Amino acid sequence: xxxxxxxxxxxxxxxxxxxxxxxxxxxxxxxxxxxxxxxxxxxxxxxxxxxxxxxxxxxxxxxxxxxxxxxxxxxxxxxxxxxxxxxxxxxxxxxxxxxxxxxxxxxxxxxxxxxxxxxxxxxxxxxxxxxxxxxxxxxxxxxxxxxxxxxxxxxxxxxxxxxxxxxxxxxxxxxxxxxxxxxxxxxxxxxxxxxxxxxxxxxxxxxxxxxxxxxxxxxxx
Numbered sequence: 594x595x596x597x598x599x600x601x602x603x604x605x606x607x608x609x610x611x612x613x614x615x616x617x618x619x620x621x622x623x624x625x626x627x628x629x630x631x632x633x634x635x636x637x638x639x640x641x642x643x644x645x646x647x648x649x650x651x652x653x654x655x656x657x658x659x660x661x662x663x664x665x666x667x668x669x670x671x672x673x674x675x676x677x678x679x680x681x682x683x684x685x686x687x688x689x690x691x692x693x694x695x696x697x698x699x700x701x702x703x704x705x706x707x708x709x710x711x712x713x714x715x716x717x718x719x720x721x722x723x724x725x726x727x728x729x730x731x732x733x734x735x736x737x738x739x740x741x742x743x744x745x746x747x748x749x750x751x752x753x754x755x756x757x758x759x760x761x762x763x764x765x766x767x768x769x770x771x772x773x774x775x776x777x778x779x780x781x782x783x784x785x786x787x788x789x790x791x792x793x794x795x796x797x798x799x800x801x802x803x804x805x806x807x808x809x810x811x812x813x814x
Contacts (some may be wrong), residue, residue, distance in 0.1 A: 623661075656733075660711050669686075669799060714770075715788075720761060724783075726783075726784030726785070727784050727785050728782075728789045729756045729757045729758060729784050729785070730757075730758050730759060731757075731759065731782060731807050731808055732759045732761075732787050732806045732807055732808070733752060733757060733759060733760045733761070733806065733807075733808045733809075733810065734760075734761050734762075734763050734805065734806045734808070734809045734810070735748050735749045735752070735760065735761070735762045735763065735807060735809075735810045735812065736763050736764070736765050736769075736810065736811045736812065737762065737763070737764060737765070737812055738765050738769045738811055738812055738813045739812050739813060739814050740814075744812060745762035745763065745764075745812060746762040748762075748793055748810065748812060749761065749762040751792065751793060752792060752793070755792045757789070769811060769813065770798065770811055770813065771813070771814045772813050773795055773797065773810075773811060773812050774795070774797040774798070774799055774813075775787075775789055775790040775793075775797065775798045775799070775801055775808065775809075775810050775811075775812050776799055776804055776808065776809045776810075776811065777798070777799075777801070777802040777804075777807065777808050778798070778800070778801065778802065778803075778804045778807050779807060780800070782807045782808055783798075783800070785807075785808060786798050786808050788810060789810060793810065795810070
């Protein structure tokens with residue numbers, strides 16, 4: 594007797610015989626090498642750090658590191674303090690120099706002003722002395738020794754225009770000098786004689802005795 598052949602279709606279908614369409618799963622690809630070894634590397638590093646920390650604490654090196662850091666911080670602070678003090682000292686010296694310079698300038702200006710005032714005072718006093726010494730009321734005679742008619746009168750007019758009030762023109766009566774000259778008799782008439790010479794453009798002024806008037810102007814060629 595022959596046996597019936599069992600096939601897939603011989604069984605009644607159930608839910609397992611109706612799988613969903615399309616793929617229902619996928620194989621994951623291989624991970625990169627760095628990703629696979631990263632956990633081991635991290636563990637090794639942590640272990641090394643822990644070992645170093647334990648060694649530093651047990652050997653005292655940890656305290657040395659702290660002291661070194663503290664020393665560096667102290668050195669930095671000292672350097673900053675010294676720099677600040679040096680800057681303050683420099684500013685103070687600069688201020689002192691400025692004050693000294695200002696004081697010196699003020700003293701120099703004061704001395705200059707005092708010297709200028711003194712010079713002005715001396716010049717003013719000298720001018721006042723000269724002005725006081727010139728007496729334009731002094732009697733003056735102008736003698737014409739040139740032979741030019743009316744020349745003495747012209748010079749007398751010049752003196753009168755300059756402010757002299759007692760001037761006369763005359764002809765020569767005695768010996769005459771070799772050049773034009775202004776004679777004065779007394780020392781007190783010297784300043785007036787010099788002023789007369791300056792007014793007439795005469796360069797020679799001499800003191801003489803026995804004059805008929807305090808000042809005589811002799812006009813020569």
